[in-house]
Amino acid sequence: MSTIIDVARAAGVSTATVSRVINTPQAVREATRTRVLAAMEACHYRYNALARGFATKRTRTIGLIIPTITNPGFAESTRGIQERAAAAGLSVLLGNTNYDPETEEKLIRVFREMQVDGLVITTTNPNNPILKNLVAEGFPFVVLYSTVRRGHMSCVGVDNYRGGYMATQHLIDNGHRRIAMIAGAFRSSDKSRGRWDGYRQCLRENGLVYDKDFLAQTTYSLASGREVIQQLLRLETPPTAVFCSNDYLAIGVMEGARDAGLELPADLSVVGFDDIPLASYVTPGLDTIRLPAYEMGALGFEALLERIEKGGQTPVHRMLGLELIVRGSVAPPRGNA
Amino acid sequence: MSTIIDVARAAGVSTATVSRVINTPQAVREATRTRVLAAMEACHYRYNALARGFATKRTRTIGLIIPTITNPGFAESTRGIQERAAAAGLSVLLGNTNYDPETEEKLIRVFREMQVDGLVITTTNPNNPILKNLVAEGFPFVVLYSTVRRGHMSCVGVDNYRGGYMATQHLIDNGHRRIAMIAGAFRSSDKSRGRWDGYRQCLRENGLVYDKDFLAQTTYSLASGREVIQQLLRLETPPTAVFCSNDYLAIGVMEGARDAGLELPADLSVVGFDDIPLASYVTPGLDTIRLPAYEMGALGFEALLERIEKGGQTPVHRMLGLELIVRGSVAPPRGNA
DNA sequence: GTGAAAGCGCTAACAG
DNA sequence: CTGTTAGCGCTTTCAC
Numbered sequence: 221m222s223t224i225i226d227v228a229r230a231a232g233v234s235t236a237t238v239s240r241v242i243n244t245p246q247a248v249r250e251a252t253r254t255r256v257l258a259a260m261e262a263c264h265y266r267y268n269a270l271a272r273g274f275a276t277k278r279t280r281t282i283g284l285i286i287p288t289i290t291n292p293g294f295a296e297s298t299r300g301i302q303e304r305a306a307a308a309g310l311s312v313l314l315g316n317t318n319y320d321p322e323t324e325e326k327l328i329r330v331f332r333e334m335q336v337d338g339l340v341i342t343t344t345n346p347n348n349p350i351l352k353n354l355v356a357e358g359f360p361f362v363v364l365y366s367t368v369r370r371g372h373m374s375c376v377g378v379d380n381y382r383g384g385y386m387a388t389q390h391l392i393d394n395g396h397r398r399i400a401m402i403a404g405a406f407r408s409s410d411k412s413r414g415r416w417d418g419y420r421q422c423l424r425e426n427g428l429v430y431d432k433d434f435l436a437q438t439t440y441s442l443a444s445g446r447e448v449i450q451q452l453l454r455l456e457t458p459p460t461a462v463f464c465s466n467d468y469l470a471i472g473v474m475e476g477a478r479d480a481g482l483e484l485p486a487d488l489s490v491v492g493f494d495d496i497p498l499a500s501y502v503t504p505g506l507d508t509i510r511l512p513a514y515e516m517g518a519l520g521f522e523a524l525l526e527r528i529e530k531g532g533q534t535p536v537h538r539m540l541g542l543e544l545i546v547r548g549s550v551a552p553p554r555g556n557a
Numbered sequence: 558m559s560t561i562i563d564v565a566r567a568a569g570v571s572t573a574t575v576s577r578v579i580n581t582p583q584a585v586r587e588a589t590r591t592r593v594l595a596a597m598e599a600c601h602y603r604y605n606a607l608a609r610g611f612a613t614k615r616t617r618t619i620g621l622i623i624p625t626i627t628n629p630g631f632a633e634s635t636r637g638i639q640e641r642a643a644a645a646g647l648s649v650l651l652g653n654t655n656y657d658p659e660t661e662e663k664l665i666r667v668f669r670e671m672q673v674d675g676l677v678i679t680t681t682n683p684n685n686p687i688l689k690n691l692v693a694e695g696f697p698f699v700v701l702y703s704t705v706r707r708g709h710m711s712c713v714g715v716d717n718y719r720g721g722y723m724a725t726q727h728l729i730d731n732g733h734r735r736i737a738m739i740a741g742a743f744r745s746s747d748k749s750r751g752r753w754d755g756y757r758q759c760l761r762e763n764g765l766v767y768d769k770d771f772l773a774q775t776t777y778s779l780a781s782g783r784e785v786i787q788q789l790l791r792l793e794t795p796p797t798a799v800f801c802s803n804d805y806l807a808i809g810v811m812e813g814a815r816d817a818g819l820e821l822p823a824d825l826s827v828v829g830f831d832d833i834p835l836a837s838y839v840t841p842g843l844d845t846i847r848l849p850a851y852e853m854g855a856l857g858f859e860a861l862l863e864r865i866e867k868g869g870q871t872p873v874h875r876m877l878g879l880e881l882i883v884r885g886s887v888a889p890p891r892g893n894a
Numbered sequence: 895g896t897g898a899a900a901g902c903g904c905t906a907a908c909a910g
Numbered sequence: 911c912t913g914t915t916a917g918c919g920c921t922t923t924c925a926c
Binding site: 608 | 906
Binding site for chain 1: 603604605606607608610611616618625626627629632633635636639648649650651652653667669670671672778779780783808809811812815834835837838839840
């Protein structure tokens with residue numbers, strides 16, 4: 221490949237001038253500039269962003285870490301980040317952890333070795349010491365989905381506790397008293413745990429007992445929702461309603477309940493979390509807690525960009541609003557009303 | 558940050574030795590190695606992959622271009638690529654084109670400026686001259702989803718024509734004669750066009766007329782499927798069946814048909830394409846053409862890796878099998894037997 | 895406005 | 911086994 225040196229030679233200028241034509245064209249006389257541009261064309265010159273990154277120590281690349289690309293919620297936040305990043309002229313390196321903390325650590329390391337300018341992390345555990353190190357080093361990053369109130373980490377997220385509470389209250393308002401929860405494994409998802417805390421607290425405040433047989437922890441997928449609900453339904457007094465910590469799980473649950481011969485929502489009420497596009501396409505439409513994923517990604521990126529450009533140290537804490545969406549997957553329990 | 562030079566100084570060796578400890582540890586005497594390792598630890602040394610890339614002209618990074626992260630089909634192929642890439646120690650840069658050819662070109666340029674070692678491209682148009690240039694330059698890349706029989710491009714894909722044919726035949730076998738097709742815009746998706754060709758040919762070979770009112774081109778999304786079917790149903794003689802060029806569209810169609818008061822599959826039969834996980838979670842289960850997306854990604858990556866490592870020039874052409882999956886969204890038309 | 899020259903942190907011969 | 915020594919292609923003072 222031809223380099224700046226070749227171009228400089230072909231145009232009869234110095235490499236510094238070629239560099240100026242690329243980076244600060246207005247700092248070069250018109251005539252010189254067009255000559256250089258022509259030379260670049262003639263040489264089939266291609267800019268080497270790696271060399272620039274090496275020289276400037278800025279790569280205009282950020283790393284994005286998500287649990288899995290397969291979940292539409294993360295797809296949305298990713299879209300929010302990528303669109304804003306593209307507009308700002310930054311590239312996004314994407315990595316998935318599959319909810320595995322070790323993979324998360326590895327990705328952080330690899331991205332830093334690649335000299336990314338910053339990181340957006342959807343972490344399985346915001347208390348991970350690795351993140352504290354990042355803060356200590358002053359490395360720019362923002363955490364998505366979670367919100368850590370204390371601490372010096374920038375976060376753009378939602379109040380998962382509150383969302384869990386809202387979902388549960390919705391079921392209680394419809395007359396349910398035997399409410400199960402199917403959650404992502406707490407070990408691999410603090411979001412899941414926050415939602416569970418909200419669920420428990422809501423039960424308590426409504427004078428309902430928390431039955432630990434009614435909590436199932438599993439992986440986030442359609443298939444596990446479908447399986448787990450079957451177990452729950454086999455209990456001596458099965459739940460009349462279930463709150464799932466994401467929509468995928470909830471849709472799996474709906475299907476699993478049908479497999480078991482139940483009619484929805486009469487025999488089982490279901491509430492999800494996220495409001496993925498699909499939630500309005502299943503039958504009945506899924507009641508869920510809407511999480512503004514795209515917006516969260518976009519705002520997260522903006523916060524990161526600010527940190528990168530301005531180099532400030534003050535952490536950003538944004539808590540986005542959640543909203544209960546009612547579509548028809550919740551009804552009063554059979555015995556009731 | 559500390560560099561190899563600092564580490565070398567701290568360990569009392571040359572930078573070359575430090576480099577060896579990193580890249581070919583077995584080429585360094587045990588004692589020296591542990592001394593260097595200790596020095597790295599003490600200096601909080603972090604490897605600079607950018608500098609290596611600059612020096613070696615290999616970044617161990619590939620670029621992946623897909624239309625949109627939002628479609629679960631692409632999410633699956635992406636997963637296939639990422640998992641294999643991670644296993645091979647390569648990182649993946651992800652970019653989406655939103656089915657826009659200009660964005661596709663821009664991404665190719667940006668990735669090449671970043672000196673990726675190769676590219677996996679899910680293109681909107683395999684005949685794009687840009688791709689020919691890539692071939693001419695000998696730059697390693699592979700095209701996914703499409704299969705160009707002629708030409709020197711490596712492809713790992715499926716026979717979209719055949720898939721379209723299979724889907725249509727399935728409907729005809731069930732007694733349908735008025736079969737519509739809802740496709741992604743041909744301008745932005747050659748896959749869609751291939752599937753359409755198969756659809757038309759199948760109609761013809763079965764002695765059915767191809768009614769161009771029965772073809773709708775739209776964007777690939779749940780929402781557009783939902784809208785477009787409404788228009789189709791308003792025709793004087795509406796179709797009794799519809800073949801959608803992807804599952805998202807098909808699921809949208811099912812919902813749109815329900816909005817219009819139809820009963821499925823009795824009033825309208827639907828066939829999709831891809832077999833996304835969700836296809837078995839809607840009611841009725843979606844009949845579709847299964848496309849092995851994960852496998853395609855994995856094989857595509859392997860083909861690319863081979864090209865990168867061995868530097869061969871012989872193009873790979875892999876055509877993966879398609880399979881009709883029957884779940885219940887197709888039934889004989891009402892008037893019929 | 896433009897040029898000269900010194901690196902950025904690593905690797906890769908080539909010696910020894 | 912280990913050290914020496916050039917670069918890789920670009921940016922960036924500092925002169926002119």
